[in-house]
Amino acid sequence: MKFPEADRFGSFPLIPYRFMPPISKILVFLPDLLGDVVIGTPVYRAIREHFGPKARVVGVMRQHLFGLFGGSDWFDELWPFRSIRNEERLGMIEMMRRIRAGRFELALMMSDSIRAALACKFAGVPRRIGYGRYGRDWALNEIVPQPKDGSGRLRTEPLVHYYLRLAGHLSTLPGFGDLRASRIGSHATSSKSARSLRSFMKLELGTLPEDEEDADELLKRWGIRNDRRIVFLHSSGFFGTSRRWPEAYLAVLSQMIVDRLGHDVVILNAPGDEDVVERIVDSTHRDRVFSIYLRNYGVAKALLKRGRLMVSTDSGLARVAQAVGLPIICLYGPSDPLRGANPAAREEILSLECDCQGCEQRHCPKGHTACMNDLFPERVFYQVEKRLGDKRKAA
Incomplete structure (x- = not known):
């Protein structure tokens, strides 16, 4: 495109x-x-x-x-x-x-x-x-x-x-x-x-010293490493079911990142998605997969600065990540990638370019949501691995 x-x-x-x-x-x-x-x-x-x-x-x-x-x-x-x-x-x-x-x-x-x-x-x-x-x-x-x-x-x-x-x-x-x-x-x-x-x-957002301190405390409290070996995942259903990436795919991708790349995975909650995210974390059976519900956008900015990469559907948090300098891999289904395009952004776009892509519907009118369901976790992990390199889990 x-x-x-x-x-x-x-x-x-x-x-x-x-x-x-x-x-x-x-x-x-x-x-x-x-x-x-x-x-x-x-x-x-x-x-x-x-x-x-x-x-x-x-x-x-x-x-x-x-x-x-x-x-x-x-x-x-x-x-x-x-x-x-x-x-x-x-x-x-x-x-x-x-x-x-x-x-x-x-x-x-x-x-x-x-x-x-x-x-x-x-x-x-x-x-x-x-x-x-x-x-x-x-x-x-x-x-x-x-x-x-x-x-x-x-x-x-x-x-x-x-x-x-x-x-x-x-x-x-x-x-x-x-x-x-x-x-x-x-x-x-x-x-x-x-x-x-x-x-x-260029998108830009600053942070306050107290938000930086709160982010460090949050990572310490949850036992998440604070050496930037964090990959954030986010799949919001706020817009509607059509933009949501399948739960099973998020779980598989989390396992692959932890096992093969040695990074912690933090799945970010959106309003109304708390139960969904908890199911995903439980299904991974990995102690390096966490879920955090960000209620404060000041702390959210500081926390995202401590990551190395974010994988997200087209969402507001993905734009916040871009604005604090975090590279993102964005999964586009019903939304048009052109709308979020920015030559100054560190963004890689993944989409299947279906005939109906860009429909902007909250719920798939065809009932299959193929634009998201056929975007398999192995393909996404390939791009994650290219970004992070083949780093093995630290002993």
Whole structure:
């Protein structure tokens, strides 16, 4: 699969920036999902670098994801935007009051929420920038165009391009028309500008000293080695059953990694998967296979930094791993690999390229989930072994 030749991140606004007063108060509505929030980190970094340390930048996001930004200085404040059904009206009114009191000059809508656009419009934010999707065009006054294919449909593109185009509208990034790569995730290019742009696209998350200490304590408490000989496995059913890799395959892969490569295996729990993961650990009959439920994203980042490799389905935790520098092998079934593509990421893609791949369905409409069930553990282990080398278990 080819990595697409990208267009410019955005167009120039109607009023040249040199004729506009300097912007010092920026409001950013972040995406809703864990992985999308992480994929947007190049935008947060670019905004801070462009507007400088004296600007007030406030991020609005789901509160349970606040821990992602411990150790990063892109936001001066983080505000929770309530999404509980019986609190929507209260949350909306409170958000409008906060925005109006903050006297923000610019709001960047990385979320597709119409409520976010309405809150900024009614709060009087003068510049409201975003994509004109889901009927919210009238609530924005600077609509960023999206690329379309020959038939006029929106073109499928990597999410990092999707978000960086918004930053490009602020003129914070150069164009990247010269970027070409032979495969998704490839670093090979002879273009100096492309190398520079890969640095812009790099996912990044920092950590706090206390999270580092908690991660060390967690490994010690569970008896997991802390010499980076750890392989993390993750197969989340959060999106639906179609993305889940079979339990038996995870168990077999865990046994092969422990027995043949001498690494500890840590299977990461996702909400609702606790019983599944415990069954997998029990079925391996290996004392070097562990399960951990990460409730704190600050500790999760620090823990992932202590690993050597992660094998995961397309999930938010896989993007967190990328952002802390952990190489990943990502198993794609119903999700389109192009959406998560990033030339700056240390990611290897495994997929069967079925005719129905990229259906994005929560449950397989054909009832067989062949895109995941036919991706056998022996094939995955071959790639793991290539990454780690044929290292035998230490005596």
